[in-house]
Amino acid sequence: MYNEKIMEHFNNPKNVGELDDANGIGQVGNPVCGDIMKLFIKVEKDRIVDIRFKTLGCGAAIATSSMITELVKGKTVEEASQVTKETVAEALGGLPPAKMHCSNLAADALNKAIADYQEKESDES
Numbered sequence: 001m002y003n004e005k006i007m008e009h010f011n012n013p014k015n016v017g018e019l020d021d022a023n024g025i026g027q028v029g030n031p032v033c034g035d036i037m038k039l040f041i042k043v044e045k046d047r048i049v050d051i052r053f054k055t056l057g058c059g060a061a062i063a064t065s066s067m068i069t070e071l072v073k074g075k076t077v078e079e080a081s082q083v084t085k086e087t088v089a090e091a092l093g094g095l096p097p098a099k100m101h102c103s104n105l106a107a108d109a110l111n112k113a114i115a116d117y118q119e120k121e122s123d124e125s
Ligand code: FES
Pocket: 030, 033, 034, 035, 057, 058, 059, 060, 061, 101, 102, 103, 105
């Protein structure tokens, strides 16, 4: 059901864990299945210099989480905010249709983490 690339990210997920010095955190739950993802970003000079995730979810949720961290690490906040669930699914070589809803988690958590960062930034200025 899953292609090799997805299995690779599932078996060996990148950037797993938490970031103590994160300045943006996003947590989302998937209403379809109840799975949860938490994403931590560290932004410096408008660029995502570090990122970690924790996902309590299925294989597709873990693979998309891992993939999104790789896609946005080093990108500006603006560039990262343009990454969608379709971008992630495409980078993984496609998800089985029944699993597309799982890629919402990663994209939504990233958007929330960016919004959290932007809110903190505007509080400080
Ligand atoms: Fe819940 Fe995939 S089944 S995120």
